[in-house]
Amino acid sequence: RIAYVDxxxxxxxxxxxxxxxxxxxxxxxxxxxxxxxxGRLADTQGHLxxxxxxxNELRIETPMTxxxxxxxxxxxxxxxxxxxxxxxxxxxxxxxxxxxxxxAGVKPTLVITARSVDRKVAAAKAETGIKVITQPDIRxxxxxxxxxxxxxxxxxxQAAKDAGASDVLFVDSEGFITEGGSANAYIVDQxxxxxxxxxxxxxxxxxxxxxxxKILGSTDIQVKEEAFSVAQALGAKEVFVTAATSLVMxxxxxxxxxxxxxxxxxxxxxxxxxxxxxAI
Ligand code: PDD
Numbered sequence: 001r002i003a004y005v006d007x008x009x010x011x012x013x014x015x016x017x018x019x020x021x022x023x024x025x026x027x028x029x030x031x032x033x034x035x036x037x038x039g040r041l042a043d044t045q046g047h048l049x050x051x052x053x054x055x056n057e058l059r060i061e062t063p064m065t066x067x068x069x070x071x072x073x074x075x076x077x078x079x080x081x082x083x084x085x086x087x088x089x090x091x092x093x094x095x096x097x098x099x100x101x102x103x104a105g106v107k108p109t110l111v112i113t114a115r116s117v118d119r120k121v122a123a124a125k126a127e128t129g130i131k132v133i134t135q136p137d138i139r140x141x142x143x144x145x146x147x148x149x150x151x152x153x154x155x156x157x158q159a160a161k162d163a164g165a166s167d168v169l170f171v172d173s174e175g176f177i178t179e180g181g182s183a184n185a186y187i188v189d190q191x192x193x194x195x196x197x198x199x200x201x202x203x204x205x206x207x208x209x210x211x212x213x214k215i216l217g218s219t220d221i222q223v224k225e226e227a228f229s230v231a232q233a234l235g236a237k238e239v240f241v242t243a244a245t246s247l248v249m250x251x252x253x254x255x256x257x258x259x260x261x262x263x264x265x266x267x268x269x270x271x272x273x274x275x276x277x278x279a280i
Contacts, residue, residue, distance in 0.1 A: 023092030
């Protein structure tokens with residue numbers, strides 16, 4: 001495997017950044033994840049737009065122009081011979097002697113990695129659906145910025161794994177679901193209306209979410225960008241999450257309670273197929 005680190009293509013096994021990189025010391029870094037279908041990045045511009053936004057919000061310098069970045073992204077895909085897979089990109093503020101203040105004259109650190117994904121395994125998972133647990137949303141107030149400060153997500157997702165589930169639904173102090181551990185969350189309510197939380201600083205504006213809403217715009221399925229409670233999710237016809245990694249993933253069990261008949265529903269299943277068809 002080959003990784004891109006600060007201007008060089010290096011063996012993945014030997015790839016490293018400095019011990020005083022601010023991504024490592026302060027989580028002073030942002031990231032993006034793309035899925036790759038047939039050697040092509042899915043939702044390319046959407047992820048690049050969000051990367052720009054995350055960098056702007058944190059006042060981290062853009063590491064290179066968009067055309068240059070696209071060349072590097074595709075070079076990493078090519079060198080790793082990725083047909084179906086994932087690309088991970090991370091930009092930190094750079095390496096400097098540890099000090100909370102922004103360092104002067106430091107260049108951002110850019111790292112890009114890629115790996116293959118077995119779409120058959122993912123498809124099998126989507127056919128069964130996943131179990132999740134709810135967890136209090138203890139994350140910071142700027143979840144709209146895609147930073148590598150993911151400790152609450154890590155702890156929550158590990159708690160899910162320990163409980164025999166594969167993801168979490170974060171719940172705010174009012175009992176409303178914000179999003180998944182690394183995905184946006186939706187329900188299909190008893191009226192057949194899709195509900196997903198509106199975009200605020202409390203959740204990440206998923207690129208898969210944006211694409212899904214676009215797809216839904218050309219169907220007669222009604223969508224409401226409104227928060228839903230845990231109780232509403234438990235009583236829903238369907239629950240699902242979306243992300244560049246899991247695409248559209250049905251949830252069939254929350255905290256040990258089956259959703260409907262405990263099988264993936266028709267809406268999530270159709271939307272998964274529609275998303276993939278669009279991305280290919
Ligand atoms: N996570 N919400 C959170 C908290 C996320 O971490 C992600 C993505 C999403 C979905 O965003 P998108 O559709 O743009 O992937 C929502 C990535 C995949 C990750 O952390 O691996």
